[in-house]
Structure formats: structure tokens, C-alpha cells
Amino acid sequence: MAEVAQTTAGRTRGMGELIDVEGKTTEIAPFGTTLAALAAERPEIVGLTADMGRYSDILPFRDAFPSRFFNVGMAEQDLIMIAAGLSKVGKIAYCTTYSVFITRRAYDFVAIACAHSKANVKIFAGMPGLVNGYGATHQATEDLNMMRGIADLTIIDPCDATELKQVVRAVADIPGTVYVRSLRGKVPVELNADYRFELGKAKVLREGSAVGIISCGYMSMRARDAADIAAGQGVDAAVLHVGTIKPFDRDGVVAFAAGFDRLIVAENHKTTGGLASLVVEALYDAGIMTPMIKIGLADSFFECGSQEYLEAKYEVDLPRFVRAILENR
Template identity: 85%
Template structure:
């Protein structure tokens, strides 16, 4: 079934981020950047499993129609076709919901992608609670699952600025890459001079009272929460880890040693994702710190708007601000 053309005038669609009022945003930074990169590099191809509209890859399709492939609702085929194209010298960018890639095509990502060192770049849409369709569509355990695949790079960008840099960077990262992508009107949160570096944590804010370690768009929320907590006299530092694998354990260790208490925040279950990586890192370094985890419980979650779900499950901005103040 043919998908709609890309329309910059459409209203907010499924999986677009909340809390953008008053903020600078960019529409479909993934697809627009990929279209530009495709013009520069003819070896790039784009694929989707009938999720072009909801993954923002349509700008690439419109710019390079002969290099775009919609395999239909068949995620295993998506990965296999992408891996096959990679074997012929292509760099294959493929998109669908993160939950479908991880639960339905896991073995194909592991063997056809990572084990084969194929240039398959997976941009997985709507991870965590960014999807309101409930447990069947919410990839709240994807980082835990994908961490288990050897030779797979895993990236969780913060905002439009970083996402655009990641789109370009992964073309030159050898082998398979899994990116938790952001779609729709994506906020611009990071400074203009920010530079994504694979495997490198970035200090986004300095404050001496509490240390926050975060990833993905929760790093943007950490900045908002730190600013709000500052009004209550609590100053927080924010360390952003966009690369989940390879993990910058040294920066996490050095950062953690500066604070009496830590907060770890992620759009993921608190088991198996960033929080687990931080705990593993500190344990290996002999560091013991009180820690507040802002993330999701080991559970399935109901349907609803992102605003409703985040408030109900305790990962919204007010909860974040309270955690900072309590951690003082």
C-alpha cells in the first residue's frame, strides 16, 4: 500500500515528542538528513517495513525513489533485504518501530546484521513510552535486548541536533548499528557547538549538588529538571550518554566520584538499560553511591497519550524535579 507524501504542514503524529511548547524544533530531522546524505553518497539505500510515514524516512524516498524499498509488514525480511544489499556494497538504512525490530527480528539482527558485520543501520522508532498503543507497541526493554548482541553499536540520541549528526556518523561506523530514533517535530536542546562522538559521554551541565546520568531524550528532560531545581537551590550536573554500546565506563566512573548521590534517567525499564550499565560500571570500580532511578518498572504498560503515561509511571518532569531536590 502506497504511503502518503511527506507533508511539513501535518499535525503531531504518533510518536512525536511532547513538551515542545516554546522550544525550537526541527521537522523530521532523520529523513531530511538522510536525503541530503543520500545525495552525497550514492551507496546509501533506504528501507522500511511499511512504516515510512511513522519513521520520517519519506524525505529520502522522495529524493531517491529508485533507492528506496518498502518490504511491507515483514520486519525479518526488512533486515535480511538490508543485509543482502549491504553485501553488494550498499549502506542500508532501515526503519520501523523499535518494538517490531527487537521482538520480531532479533535473530536476524544478530546473525544477518551483527555477526555478518553487514552495514545495516537500524533507526528504530518510538522506543519506551513514546508510543501510546500499549504493550504490543512499546519497546520498553529494547536496550536490554540489543545489548546482548555482540558487535552491535547502540545509540540513543538526545535531540534533533544530535540525531542529524548520528545519521551521518553511522554511515562510517563499521557493521550493524541500532539507533533509537526521534520523529516528527523534534526539539533542539543541545548547543550549536555540540558534537556527537561514538562511545563518548558529554557533560551538558555543571552543578555541585547532584549528578545526573542520562540518555536519549531523557537528557533533554534532565536539563529542564536541573534548571527547575536550581530555583529551589539545588544545582545538578548532567552527563549525557548517547552511546549505549560501546559504553563510556571511564567517564561514568569519573563523574560519579564527584557526587554524594546520583540520578540515572532513561526512557526504558530500569533493568537491563542505562541504570544497569551504570551499576555494573560502579561495581567494577569499587564505587558505592546512593542512586535514584528514573525509568520504567519491569512491567507492561497501558495505552494512552505520552503525557498521561509519563505522569502515571513516574518519568515526567515534575517527578524528575522532585528526585533532584530529594537527592540533595
């Protein structure tokens, strides 16, 4: 599959790479480099892809351990079934492809061969949401909604290279099947060196008093950037990053939300069935009826285009975050 480039703002960007932000440090292929280092310590780890090695950043693992790497071709159902089979003989199977192909083409295989069987399969699903500019066939904008419905499945949505690397290591010891919304290419390094990923625990990334933002994935970094901008206009926003979608930190979210008169929930996903739905359910059960703005995608299919164009058109870009923080002050 030949790489198709996206040209935006006078520069070229490869498939699935996040928007570059001036002044931010990035790390190249943190998933693959971390997996290769971990595999040197854990001989039971194997890596698989469905002809998406280059676009999932697993090639550093392939190069380090060619005998433990399997490219099954463009066959996502085979990818999941082979990974499940390898887990039956004591392997920890890390498998990668686009998130849209995992969720739409291999859903039953993830549910039955993996989650139901408690298979030691770790799925790193690349380019969720609007990161992919190739239209509805390649944009997994409903994957959280779908995967939440599978019992005994862990779901993680890391926010930057620091957290992604920790997740790569952590999932090796999380029992059963794990679905990770992976980040690829030049991934921003945003979190402090002392940050520690904890399964099922939301983390406050920024303190504030005027408005509370609850977010997941790379939207948490965008939320923090928007909060910094809004602070210059006299509105101080706090940011809670929900890195684990399932198991969901209901208590942590409720405790955070209880401290604010206004809330914003932000996700790189449709606003139905994902983080926003989880937050609404948790707050309703706790008797909290705080006004809430949802930043996310509509219940629609989305067109082709650069990430910058799509995010601006569908209002999940940085200016939308700033407006949400500042309105109704």
C-alpha cells in the same frame, strides 16, 4: 496503515511525536531530511522500511531517491534480511520501522544476518519506550536490554534533533551494524550548535555540584530542564548525557559519578538491563557505592494513552525529575 492521532491538553499529536514544550524550537523529520542530504553525497546509501515510511520520517529520502528506496511491506524479518543482502553488494542500508517490531520480531535476523556478519546495516528504530501510546504491543520498553546482548552491535540513543542529524551522518562510517533509538515528528532542538556527537563518549550537558544525573535519549533534555528548575530552589545538578549505550563510556561515567554524593540515572526504558544496569556495573567495578535514584520504567507491560498521561502515571515526567533532585538534600 491509517494514522491514529493522540489528543492531549486540547491539541492533536501524531504517532510517536514527542511532547511539545512551550518555548522550545523543533525540527520536522530530521532523520529523513538528513538522510536525503547524505545520500546525495553517498550513492551507495539505500533506504528501506517495513510499511512505516510515514511514521519513521524516511519519506524525504524516498522522494529524493525513489530508485534507492524499498518498502518491503509489514515484514520486519524481510526488512533486515534484505538490508543485510544489500550490504553484501556494497550498499549502506538504512532501515526503519518501530523499535518494538525490530527487537521482538527480527531479533535473530539482526543478530546473525547483520551483527554476526558485520553487515553495513543502520537500523533507525522509531518510538522506543513510552513515546508510543498504543500499549504493550507497540512499546519497546526493553529494547536496550535485548540489543545489548548482541555482540558487535553499536547502540546509540540520541537526545535531540541536533544529535540525531549528526548520528545519521556518523553511522555511515561506523563499521558493521548500528541500532539507533530514533526520534520522529517535530523533534526538539536543544543542544548548542557546537555540540559534536562522538561514538562511545558521554558528554556533560550541564555543570553542577550537588547531584549528578546520568541519562540517555530525550531524558537527558528532561534532566537538564529539571536541573534548571531545581537550581531556582538552591540545588545545583549536573547532567551527563550517555548518547552511546554500546560501546559504553565506562571511564567517563565513573569519572563523573566520583564527583557526587548523590546520583540519579534516567532512561526511557525499564530500569533493568539498560542504562541504569550499565551504570551500576561500572560503579561497582570501580568500587563506588554512591546512593542512586533510578528514573525509568518498572518491569511491566504498560497501558495505552497519551505520552503525557503515561509518563505521569509511570513517573518518568518532569515533576518526577525535580522531586528526585530535591529529595534527601
